[in-house]
Amino acid sequence: MTDKKNIVIKVKYRKPGKAPAAEEFTPKIITEWNVKRILIAVSVLIVVLAVLAYIITNDNDENIPGNSESSASTVEQELALPPENKEIEIKRADIPRQVETKNSPLIKPLKEPIKKNRSTIDIADKKVIKKQSDEKAVKGYSKDRHNVIRAVLSYDINNKEPKGEVPKTVFLNGKKPTSVYYFTELKAMGNNKVYHEWLKDGVTVSKQELAISGNTSRTSSHRLLTNSAKGNWVVRLVDGHGQLLNEKIFKVE
Numbered sequence: 001m002t003d004k005k006n007i008v009i010k011v012k013y014r015k016p017g018k019a020p021a022a023e024e025f026t027p028k029i030i031t032e033w034n035v036k037r038i039l040i041a042v043s044v045l046i047v048v049l050a051v052l053a054y055i056i057t058n059d060n061d062e063n064i065p066g067n068s069e070s071s072a073s074t075v076e077q078e079l080a081l082p083p084e085n086k087e088i089e090i091k092r093a094d095i096p097r098q099v100e101t102k103n104s105p106l107i108k109p110l111k112e113p114i115k116k117n118r119s120t121i122d123i124a125d126k127k128v129i130k131k132q133s134d135e136k137a138v139k140g141y142s143k144d145r146h147n148v149i150r151a152v153l154s155y156d157i158n159n160k161e162p163k164g165e166v167p168k169t170v171f172l173n174g175k176k177p178t179s180v181y182y183f184t185e186l187k188a189m190g191n192n193k194v195y196h197e198w199l200k201d202g203v204t205v206s207k208q209e210l211a212i213s214g215n216t217s218r219t220s221s222h223r224l225l226t227n228s229a230k231g232n233w234v235v236r237l238v239d240g241h242g243q244l245l246n247e248k249i250f251k252v253e
Contacts, residue, residue, distance in 0.1 A: 151246040193240035196221040
């Protein structure tokens with residue numbers, strides 16, 4: 001096969017029997033472009049440029065520090081260490097921080113909490129309770145004071161229940177006297193005798209024996225207060241031996 005040429009030369013010859021014209025003796029050159037070959041050449045050039053750009057990009061990625069291969073190798077090295085070596089490395093890393101904290105004057109070391117076992121706490125609690133009971137025993141409290149369920153100072157008793165609790169200071173009305181009741185509820189007192197004692201300014205004004213019946217007993221006593229009753233009052237519950245079970249302190253003005 002013969003290759004096609006890009007340049008085609010056409011020559012016009014004089015026809016026989018016709019006088020040649022002056023312009024026919026001048027040769028003309030006509031150029032025709034091969035479009036198919038031009039497109040193929042352009043395509044090849046684009047492919048070459050694309051390949052060069054790809055190669056240059058890969059070279060730049062391989063030269064960047066901290067890439068995936070280096071990080072993967074670091075991780076593999078860390079995983080390769082045995083657990084004991086890891087603990088040693090962690091402890092060594094913590095040593096400088098501990099030294100800085102210890103040497104710094106601005107940072108105070110925390111005090112370690114004192115650990116106490118349950119038995120020690122129980123013994124301490126029992127000592128406190130025993131001490132409180134001993135202090136009350138010194139003041140004259142009876143061991144039967146735990147048999148007192150309630151002790152209330154009120155203005156009235158309704159259906160064996162106190163109504164209107166009296167404050168620490170009772171203000172009298174000059175025209176009308178004021179009644180004050182001392183209500184007590186006891187349990188498991190048996191046949192023991194109990195008394196309500198009313199004292200004004202340290203002097204016993206009255207002492208009333210209370211009747212106890214059954215396992216639980218509600219009892220009360222009262223005083224009628226007038227202007228002559230102004231002063232410091234104490235009403236208390238005592239047993240047959242004179243031991244104190246309960247007391248209420250109030251002032252009359």
